[in-house]
Amino acid sequence: QVQLVESGGGLVQAGGSLRLSCAASGLIFRINAMGWYRQVPGQQRELVAIITSGDSENYGDSVKGRFTISRDNAKSAVYLQMNSLKPEDTAVYYCKVVGTLSAYWGQGTQVTVSS
Numbered sequence: 391q392v393q394l395v396e397s398g399g400g401l402v403q404a405g406g407s408l409r410l411s412c413a414a415s416g417l418i419f420r421i422n423a424m425g426w427y428r429q430v431p432g433q434q435r436e437l438v439a440i441i442t443s444g445d446s447e448n449y450g451d452s453v454k455g456r457f458t459i460s461r462d463n464a465k466s467a468v469y470l471q472m473n474s475l476k477p478e479d480t481a482v483y484y485c486k487v488v489g490t491l492s493a494y495w496g497q498g499t500q501v502t503v504s505s
Contacts, residue, residue: 392416392494394485398470399499406503407473412485412496414466423488424461424468428481428501435484439470452478475503 398410410426425440439449439459447459458471468485480503485496 392418392487394487394494394496396483396485396496396499399483399501401502401504402475404475404477404503404505406475407471408475408501410470410472410483410485410499410501412468412487414487414494418466418487418489418494420490421463421466421487422490425486425488426459426468426470427484427486428479429484429498430481438483440486441468472501475501477503477505479503 393415394412396412398408400408402408421443423440423442426438427435428438429435437450438453439457441447441459441461456474461468481501482498483501484498487494
């Protein structure tokens, strides 16, 4: 059974930084991409950042230049360094792992940015 465990969310003031971590456990045949999405109540889940097995990175327009995604293949982990946080970054952040056969989601971690 695949599990994704997220950590690193919390409350931070505008302009501050947080680092999210997500570690996958269980058997995943092959990881093609790992990424982060976020969701605000009443809105659709949106892409924050994604990194492929070839280390190609893609970011949502609103976070470009402020957030950085990285991965540790040996640990089946993905990280999101978030700098210069803004109140509009407040959301539940979800980790996603895309394997060859299926995709998996974490339980979400709350990020709150106060003004």
